[in-house]
Amino acid sequence: MQRHVDIDKAIERKYPEQVVLVTSRGKDGKPNVMAVGWICVASGEPIMFILGIDEDSHTFELIRETKEFVVAYPHEFMKDETLIAGSCHGDEVDKIAKAGLNTQSAKKVKAPLLSDAVANFECEMIDIIKPGDCALVIGKVVAAHVNTDPLLKRLCTVDKGHELAGVRPI
Numbered sequence: 001m002q003r004h005v006d007i008d009k010a011i012e013r014k015y016p017e018q019v020v021l022v023t024s025r026g027k028d029g030k031p032n033v034m035a036v037g038w039i040c041v042a043s044g045e046p047i048m049f050i051l052g053i054d055e056d057s058h059t060f061e062l063i064r065e066t067k068e069f070v071v072a073y074p075h076e077f078m079k080d081e082t083l084i085a086g087s088c089h090g091d092e093v094d095k096i097a098k099a100g101l102n103t104q105s106a107k108k109v110k111a112p113l114l115s116d117a118v119a120n121f122e123c124e125m126i127d128i129i130k131p132g133d134c135a136l137v138i139g140k141v142v143a144a145h146v147n148t149d150p151l152l153k154r155l156c157t158v159d160k161g162h163e164l165a166g167v168r169p170i
């Protein structure tokens with residue numbers, strides 16, 4: 001049975017929601033990392049992602065400048081790193097250093113891979129659209145990498161207030 005409620009109330013039931021870490025690198029060479037929950041696959045051939053990224057974020061500025069970024073899937077124990085990536089701005093804090101994230105060079109883009117992530121997807125930005133109040137960045141995946149440990153599980157947002165946890169089969 002369904003009860004009619006305000007849209008704001010119903011959307012609170014959306015969890016679990018995936019969370020990713022988006023890395024970028026400015027033309028000055030400085031890397032950045034940001035947490036993003038609003039992401040989905042937008043094309044299968046070629047694989048593309050669409051990400052809702054706040055226009056006030058440093059990441060948005062860097063992606064617009066370089067047209068490149070990396071989408072990394074944090075593993076279930078990367079909660080602290082993900083909260084750091086999602087709680088301050090890269091033009092004020094070196095979040096990669098603060099979070100102690102290990103990085104390595106990507107193959108086709110200048111943004112770094114996160115060595116400990118479940119998977120990394122190198123993306124070329126192909127468009128930015130704004131159908132609502134959030135800019136949607138569309139990226140085409142041009143190279144991909146997976147962790148050598150195949151058993152790592154992804155981190156998800158499991159409830160309001162950025163409550164993060166691994167999601168495991170029951």
Ligand SMILES: Cc1cc2nc3c(=O)[nH]c(=O)nc-3n(C[C@H](O)[C@H](O)[C@H](O)COP(=O)(O)O)c2cc1C
Nearest residue numbers: 034035036037038053054057058059086088089090
């Ligand atoms: C779990 C989580 C999910 C988030 N999802 C988004 C998102 O989808 N879009 C967005 O613009 N910001 C999102 N944020 C907030 C950004 O990560 C945050 O504003 C960050 O400080 C921006 O970093 P930057 O300015 O260095 O790019 C999220 C934060 C957390 C903790």
